[in-house]
Amino acid sequence: MDAAVRDALSARLLAMADDELVLAHRNSEWTGHAPILEEDIAFTNMALDELGHASIWYGLYGELTGEDADRLIFFRNAGQYRNAQLVELPRGDWAFSMVRQYLFDAAEYVTLNHLKASSYSPLAEAAAKIATEESYHLRHTGLWLRRLGLGTEESHGRAQAALNVLWPYARQLFVPLPNDDVLVEAGIFPAAGLLLNEWTSMTRSHLADCGLTVPEEALPRRDVDRAEHTEHLMALLAVMQSVARLDPEAEW
Amino acid sequence: MTDQWPRYEVFKQDRTDGPFRNVGSVHAPDAELALMNARNVFARRPACVALWVVPDAAIARRTAEQLAAGDAVEIEDSGDSGRYAVFSKQSQRQTMTYVDYVGEVTARSVEAALQTAADTFTDVPGIVWWACPVEAITASPQSDLPGFEAATSKLFRMPNQYHTVFTMQKIRRGEEGEE
Numbered sequence: 001m002d003a004a005v006r007d008a009l010s011a012r013l014l015a016m017a018d019d020e021l022v023l024a025h026r027n028s029e030w031t032g033h034a035p036i037l038e039e040d041i042a043f044t045n046m047a048l049d050e051l052g053h054a055s056i057w058y059g060l061y062g063e064l065t066g067e068d069a070d071r072l073i074f075f076r077n078a079g080q081y082r083n084a085q086l087v088e089l090p091r092g093d094w095a096f097s098m099v100r101q102y103l104f105d106a107a108e109y110v111t112l113n114h115l116k117a118s119s120y121s122p123l124a125e126a127a128a129k130i131a132t133e134e135s136y137h138l139r140h141t142g143l144w145l146r147r148l149g150l151g152t153e154e155s156h157g158r159a160q161a162a163l164n165v166l167w168p169y170a171r172q173l174f175v176p177l178p179n180d181d182v183l184v185e186a187g188i189f190p191a192a193g194l195l196l197n198e199w200t201s202m203t204r205s206h207l208a209d210c211g212l213t214v215p216e217e218a219l220p221r222r223d224v225d226r227a228e229h230t231e232h233l234m235a236l237l238a239v240m241q242s243v244a245r246l247d248p249e250a251e252w
Numbered sequence: 253m254t255d256q257w258p259r260y261e262v263f264k265q266d267r268t269d270g271p272f273r274n275v276g277s278v279h280a281p282d283a284e285l286a287l288m289n290a291r292n293v294f295a296r297r298p299a300c301v302a303l304w305v306v307p308d309a310a311i312a313r314r315t316a317e318q319l320a321a322g323d324a325v326e327i328e329d330s331g332d333s334g335r336y337a338v339f340s341k342q343s344q345r346q347t348m349t350y351v352d353y354v355g356e357v358t359a360r361s362v363e364a365a366l367q368t369a370a371d372t373f374t375d376v377p378g379i380v381w382w383a384c385p386v387e388a389i390t391a392s393p394q395s396d397l398p399g400f401e402a403a404t405s406k407l408f409r410m411p412n413q414y415h416t417v418f419t420m421q422k423i424r425r426g427e428e429g430e431e
Contacts, residue, residue, distance in 0.1 A: 042292035
C-alpha cells in the first residue's frame with residue numbers, strides 16, 4: 001500500500017476506533033443504573049457491541065501500523081486520543097445518552113453503508129459485519145427517541161434539551177481529516193461532506209417525526225480538530241486506564 | 253397503582269422447524285419495545301430465528317386439573333367466535349416453565365379456547381394450557397433474521413479463556429514470578 005494512503009487510512013481508522021471505545025465506556029457507566037432492568041441489559045449489550053467495533057477498527061489500524069490495541073487504549077493520554085468530543089461528554093440523564101447514541105448510530109449507519117463498498121477489502125468486510133448490529137442500535141435508539149419526544153412534557157423537555165446540546169457536537173463526526181481526500185480518491189472512504197448530507201437528512205426527518213426540533217445555530221460552529229478535547233476525556237481515561245497503569249507489564 | 257410497565261410473555265423459536273417456546277417475560281411500554289427488549293434479553297447469544305411477544309393480560313391459563321373440573325367452561329361465552337393461539341406445558345422435567353405453542357383453535361372466548369385446545373390436541377400432554385387471541389401476538393419481522401444469525405456468531409467466552417484464571421491459580425500456589 002502506498003505510504004500516503006496508509007497514513008491517511010490509519011488516521012481515519014484510529015478516529016473511528018477511538019469514537020467507538022470512548023462511547024462504549026460512557027455507555028457502560030449506565031450498567032446497573034438504567035431506568036429498567038431490560039434497558040440495562042440492552043444498553044450494556046450496545047456498549048459491548050461498540051467495544052467490539054472499536055476492537056475491529058484497532059485491529060485494522062494495528063495491521064497498518066504494527067501498534068497494539070491494549071497499548072493504544074490504556075497508555076495514550078487525552079491529547080493523543082482522536083475521538084470526537086460528542087462521545088466524551090458525561091452521560092447526563094437517560095434522554096441525553098439516548099439522543100447521543102441515536103446521533104452516533106445514524107452517523108455510523110450512513111458511514112458503514114458506504115464502507116461496505118470500500119476498495120480496501122478488510123474495511124469492506126468489517127463494515128458488512130458491523131452493519132447488521134448497527135441497524136439494531138439505530139432502531140433501538142430511534143424507537144426510544146420517538147417515545148421520549150412524543151411522551152410526556154418532561155420526557156420531551158429532556159430530549160429537546162439534550163438535542164440542543166448535542167447537535168452542534170455531532171457535526172464534528174463529519175469534519176474531514178487532513179488527508180481524507182487521498183482515501184476518497186482511492187475509493188477507500190467516502191467524502192465527509194457526502195456522509196454529513198446523508199446523516200443530516202436522515203436525522204432531521206426522524207427527529208421531526210419525534211416532535212423534536214433541530215437547534216439552528218446562530219453562527220456555524222467551527223471545525224474542531226480531533227486532537228482537541230474537553231476536560232471530561234481526561235476524567236474518563238483516568239478511570240478507564242487506572243487498572244492497566246497500576247502494573248503496565250501485567251499479564252491479562 | 254404500579255409504576256411498572258406491562259409485562260409481556262416472550263416466545264422464542266430456535267429453528268424454523270421448531271416450536272415457539274415461552275422463555276420468560278419482559279416489561280415494556282408497548283409491543284414494539286417488548287420485542288426489542290426480548291431480543292436483548294433472550295436472543296443475544298442463543299440460537300433464535302423468530303420471537304413473539306404477547307401481553308400477559310391477554311393470556312388465559314389453566315392447569316389440566318382445572319379444565320377437568322370444568323373450570324373454563326363455567327365462564328360465560330362472550331360474543332362471536334374468534335381465533336386463539338394455544339400453548340401447553342408438556343413436561344415437568346424442566347426446571348423452567350417451558351410452554352410450547354401447539355396451534356390455533358376457534359372459540360367464543362379465551363377461556364373456552366383452553367377447553368377446546370385440551371379437547372382438540374389430545375396427543376399433546378398438556379399439564380398447563382395457555383391461550384390468547386391470535387391478534388395479541390406480535391411477531392418479529394422477517395427482516396430480523398440476519399440480526400439473530402449475527403448474534404449466534406458472537407463468541408461467548410468462558411472465564412478460563414482468559415490468562416487471568418491461570419495467573420491467579422499460580423499466585424495462589426505461590427508460583428508467581430518463577431517462570
